[in-house]
Amino acid sequence: MTIIQEKTLSALTRPDFPILNQTIHDKPLVYLDNAATSQKPIAVLDAIEHYYRYDNANVHRGVHTLSSRATDAYEGARDKVAAFVNAASRQEIVYTRNASEAINLVAYSWALNTLKQGDEIVLSVMEHHSNLVPWQIIAGRTGAVLKHVELTETEEFDFEQFKSLLSDKTKLVSVVHVSNTLGCINPVKEICAEAHKVGARVLIDACQSVPHMPIDVQEIDCDWLVASGHKMCAPTGIGFLYGKLDLLRSQPPFMGGGEMIADVFLDHSTYADLPHKFEAGTPAIGEAIALGAAVDYLTNIGMDRIHAYEEELTDYLFRQLATIPELRLYGPKPNADGSGRAALASFTAGDVHPHDLSTILDQAGVAIRAGHHCTQPLHRYLKAQSTARASLYFYNTREEIDVFIVALKDAVEFFGSIFG
């Protein structure tokens, strides 16, 4: 992609995000915390407002016009999500509150009922807490054993070690596609192929990939995949689980209540067909509709284009970070063209606490995150108490990276003069 195209993408999308057009401490806001949550375009804000202003009614239960409008929009959004990740059927998309809930759905509905003493669950040391804690609970309840893939020297998923962990005891592999801390892109297609050879199921945590690159669940051949709407231009409170149809059919419900039943008797019930079997109670209707609007928005830009532009930004970001020798950067280096890793950088600067860096950068209008990014075991593994993280999206510009780098240099110099 040329710089002219880059400017076009930026110029194209920037006006859609009014929140970015403000000052923080009298400086233009530079929002580099997109891995935590993305900003929302006007199309998404309008979609949720339109629902509450004109169509607000409960879904599925009514025959009146508002209810059928709400139901059509809610179910229409499901079609959009299904197409976005190339699911074979709309029934394979279950709305959840977020990715964490989607993982818990699989943990409680499938794993708790399937795993036995001595079965093995393979995770990795780079997993988000959302993809660690549910499995710890399940292991505690079933007697299953947790195994963890470690990192290579370049701080990436160790595929060889992964293969060595697999055996006929492995019943589940649950790994992240793109690490929210290391930024590495894991070979999920190959991971699924290897796991399936030993008969294990695979769950992919795609929170940091679905918003940034084209995803094809059929090509990956994962059994389940989870993502959160709020990281892909949609509101909070809505995410989704993709699951293979036969597998989802075989799973018992996760929660009971209205919407998920076919018939209810006093002593037993029969359940609705997919995906409603897993959607107990009144769902986040406006949020789901807005997720559909976010999918439309991203699709109109083109996920290939977003990915290519982010590679350009990654290249630029890492070149600029390399001009600050005090930094320790985590995860793999990008390839010469910026490909091979996500558009985020986690770093430390000597003994300076990442929270202090983040606070100083905030004074310059730059929003970055500091902490363990919900990957505490990974931080322990890397012997880092916490890190600072700058994470980009398609509406960020090179000029913003420049502002960030200047502010970061100032902060590192300032703390260097204090700590000597």
Ligand SMILES: Cc1ncc(COP(=O)(O)O)c(C=O)c1O
């Ligand atoms: C890789 C990864 N997995 C899971 C999650 C959890 O997402 P949520 O809090 O929306 O459930 C996140 C959020 O930061 C993430 O980055």
